[in-house]
Amino acid sequence: MxxxxxxxxxxxxxxxxxxxxxxxxxxxxxxxxxxxxxSFCKFSTVTDAQFVGFRNYEKALQDKTFLHSLLFSTLLTIVTTIVINVVAFAIAYLLTKSIRGSNLFRSVFFMPNLIGGIILGYIWMLLLNGVLAHWQRSLTYDQKYGFWGLVILVCWQQIGYMMIIYIAGMQSLPTDVLEAASVDGASGTQTMFKIIIPLMMPSITVCSFLTVTNGFKLFDQNLALTNGAPSRMSEGLALNITNTFYARTGFEGVGQAKAVLFFILVAVVSLLQNKLTTSKEVAA
Known part of the structure; x- marks a missing residue:
């Protein structure tokens, strides 16, 4: 009824x-x-667009700063995705054990995710420049300082959020399977890699997807921490597109073409990553 x-x-x-x-x-x-x-037009406002074909895409692909930003964002995404997921998984595993103060630790690790990216960027700029000052260096002195500064910032901000997802996944693991493995004499390593990780693949899929997309879309932290210095060598894709669109009159169409290419890249990478981890999930 x-x-x-x-x-x-x-x-x-x-x-x-x-x-x-x-x-x-x-x-x-x-x-x-x-x-x-x-993206196929030359324009300064949306009302004066003139169709120019693929000219904007040709300029975008010939822009060396755009290609460098692509490499920079790709390397940043690879490093942060691995570090965030490994550390978040490890922390979640520890905090699901019966240890004193686990709820407090969960709150402490999650708190950086509540702070805006611009604020975090300026905070870490002061902290990292303070440390580098002992060697008479700064984040804007060399590309590698800006790269690793962004890695530290992004990992510090996102580990707590991914930790919460992993904790939720671990708390839903079937206890009978874990108990059966213990009775059968499985070692800790065997239990982790043969049981826990395969059963955690749905959570790994979600966290991997979020970290990959966040890595490519990174903007406000990049803007606040380095603003692309030195000489746009620490400029990610999102910041490069913004600078192209607003920095020079007549390049709005090129910036829009870069944005479309950026969308295609993130969509393809996200779909491939999701398919890869989901196939592991099904096999588990």
Whole structure:
């Protein structure tokens, strides 16, 4: 039997869905499609766009700073994805054990995620420059300082968030399987790699997806910590696109083309990563 509320929902579902659907179309689909169109145009405002074909994409792919930013963001994403997930998984494993003050530690590790990226960037800029001052160096002196400074900042901010996801996954592990492994004499290493990690693949999929996309989309921390210095050598993709769009008149179309290429890159990488980890999840 279907309740009266259920009948009403089935009859008037379109009325409830329409406002959200209309907002989605107006706020996302239309700007997204129009943005793709603008990537093929030369414009200063959206009302004076002139179609120029693939010229913007040619300029974008010939821009050495854009290609360098692609390499920079790729390396940053690889390093931060590995570090964040390994450390977050290890902390989550420790905090799911019966240790005193585990709830306090969870709160402490999660707190950096509550701070805005711009604020974190300026805080870590002061901290890291204070440390580097002993060697008469600064984050803006050499590309490698900016790179590793961003790695430290991003890992410090995101480890706590991924830790919470891993804790939720570990708390839902079937205890009977773990007990059976213990009874059968499985070592800690065998239990970890043969049982816990395969059963944790759904959580690993989520955390890997978030860290990969966050790494490529990094902007506010990059802006506050180094602003691309020295000579745009520590400039990530998102910051490079922003600088292209706003720095020089007449390059708005090139910046828009870079944004479309950026979207395609992140979408492809995210889909491949998701497919890879999901296949492991199914096999487990």
């Amino acid at each position: 279907i309740s009266m509320a259920g009948k009403a929902i089935r009859r008037w579902w379109a009325l409830f869905v329409l406002p959200t659907f209309a907002a989605f179309i107006i706020g996302f689909v239309v700007p997204f499609i129009y943005g793709i169109y603008l």
